[in-house]
Amino acid sequence: MIKRIFLVLMVVLFSACSKNNKPVIAFYYWKTNLKFSQTEKEVLKENDVHKLYVRYFDIGLHPETQSPIPISPIHFQENTSFEIVPVVFIQNKVMLQTNLDIEDLAKKTIHLIDEINKKNKINYTEIQIDCDWTLNSKDNYLKFIEQIKKLSQKKLSATIRLHQVKYFRKTKIPNVDHGVLMFYNMGTIAPDSLNSIYSQKISANYLKSLKKYPLNLDYALPIYSWAVHIRNNKVVGLRSKLNFSELKKDKNFVQINSIFFKARQSNYKNGVYYEENDLLKIESISADDLKEMGEDLSENSAKAPKEIIFYDLDEFNLKSYEKNIFEQVISCF
Numbered sequence: 001m002i003k004r005i006f007l008v009l010m011v012v013l014f015s016a017c018s019k020n021n022k023p024v025i026a027f028y029y030w031k032t033n034l035k036f037s038q039t040e041k042e043v044l045k046e047n048d049v050h051k052l053y054v055r056y057f058d059i060g061l062h063p064e065t066q067s068p069i070p071i072s073p074i075h076f077q078e079n080t081s082f083e084i085v086p087v088v089f090i091q092n093k094v095m096l097q098t099n100l101d102i103e104d105l106a107k108k109t110i111h112l113i114d115e116i117n118k119k120n121k122i123n124y125t126e127i128q129i130d131c132d133w134t135l136n137s138k139d140n141y142l143k144f145i146e147q148i149k150k151l152s153q154k155k156l157s158a159t160i161r162l163h164q165v166k167y168f169r170k171t172k173i174p175n176v177d178h179g180v181l182m183f184y185n186m187g188t189i190a191p192d193s194l195n196s197i198y199s200q201k202i203s204a205n206y207l208k209s210l211k212k213y214p215l216n217l218d219y220a221l222p223i224y225s226w227a228v229h230i231r232n233n234k235v236v237g238l239r240s241k242l243n244f245s246e247l248k249k250d251k252n253f254v255q256i257n258s259i260f261f262k263a264r265q266s267n268y269k270n271g272v273y274y275e276e277n278d279l280l281k282i283e284s285i286s287a288d289d290l291k292e293m294g295e296d297l298s299e300n301s302a303k304a305p306k307e308i309i310f311y312d313l314d315e316f317n318l319k320s321y322e323k324n325i326f327e328q329v330i331s332c333f
Contacts, residue, residue: 023305023333025326026051027313028087028220035077037315044313047326049082053128053309056086056116059094059109068094068105070112076120084122085157086113089130095137095144102140106147126155128180133164138172145174159220162186162206165213179215180309183293184222184285189238191230193259195283197222200292207300218307221293221329223317225284227261231275239272241316244282253280287325294332304333 025047034054036044043049058071088109094100110127117124129148133141149156160179164171186203187196210217227242228235247253252267252274259282263274274280298304308330 021304023218023308023330024051025049025330026053026307026309028052028309028311029054030312031055031314032072033075033077034080039315039318040313043318043323043326044082046323051083051085051307052080052313053085053087055130056088056113059088059090059105061091061093061097066097068097068100068108070108073112074116076116076122079120084117084124085126085128086117086124087128087130088113090141090144092132092134092137095131095133095140097140100140102143103147106144106151109148110152124154126157126177127152128157128159129174129176130159132159132161133171135170142172142174145176149175160215160217162203166206166209168209168213173213173215176215178306179217180220180307181210181217182220182311183297184220184311189228189235191228191233191235191279191281193281196228197224197226197283198285198289198293200296203293203296207296210297210300211302213302216303217301218305218309219297220309220311221290222285223290223310223321224312224314225282225317225320228281228283229272229274230279230281236278237272239270239280241270242280242282243284243316243320247280247282259283284320287321287328290321290325290329291332294329298333301333308333 026049027044029052054074057073059068060071061067062069094105113127116122127148129145131141145156145158156176157178157180158174158176160181162181162183165181183203184197186199187194189196225243227239227247229237229239247261248255250269252264252269253261254264256262261280261282263276263278266276267274294308308326310326
């Protein structure tokens, strides 16, 4: 009897701990102008969101000088009480430069972050660097991370891709306080029927490596969709802000199966020209996909993440899901 009571108490205690330790909900904000729609405000409030990971600017290469330059810095069009984490996306080709002045780039990166924050009266404690570094760029990238950490004196996080988890002994691990696993963009953008944003079959090839990865990880999950524009069985480009409902109400397109639409006649949509018989392949993430991701990640994690960050906060994306989807996902952990 005493043993049974002890076991019941242990179950109750474990359940209480699990509930208290479930991850919090956060969002990426990836638009050039920060201004929340009413729908976005409602989602933030309903999900008790206190933290936003805001893309501050990209770093690319000047087309003529091939020197690093900031691209499309953020403009804050309204005040916000959220905890803001500046995110800087660095194109891998920047880190591939053999003559890269890493210290100078780090100084300029921090200076621009500070300028934006000063102008908008934002206090911050963390910087996140987003770069899909490769074996050829890893030395420059890892040195850049060291410089950012040294010069900023801030908490530092970095985005991590699945291949960098599985092959971390080759790709190495950046010297950051924690990482964020980008659990999307898994496949090749192609004219076939596969979804390049998410595939459980592809993710299964990497998930077993999670428990061996030495860096603490939070998880970023996708809530966006796009259309792959195909002409003569070749990919012409990616078309954002397109989904099933958008195309179903457009008389210029006809749905030919569960994911493909065909242009009935040549036309323009959202400033893009489509020839007759062009195909649009819709790639999206369902609520079931999100819950499946949560379950698979939870099953393969050495420890529960502190945050689940959804990419990205945009009214167009949010309208595809029921209100409590984000709570459903974090309940998987």
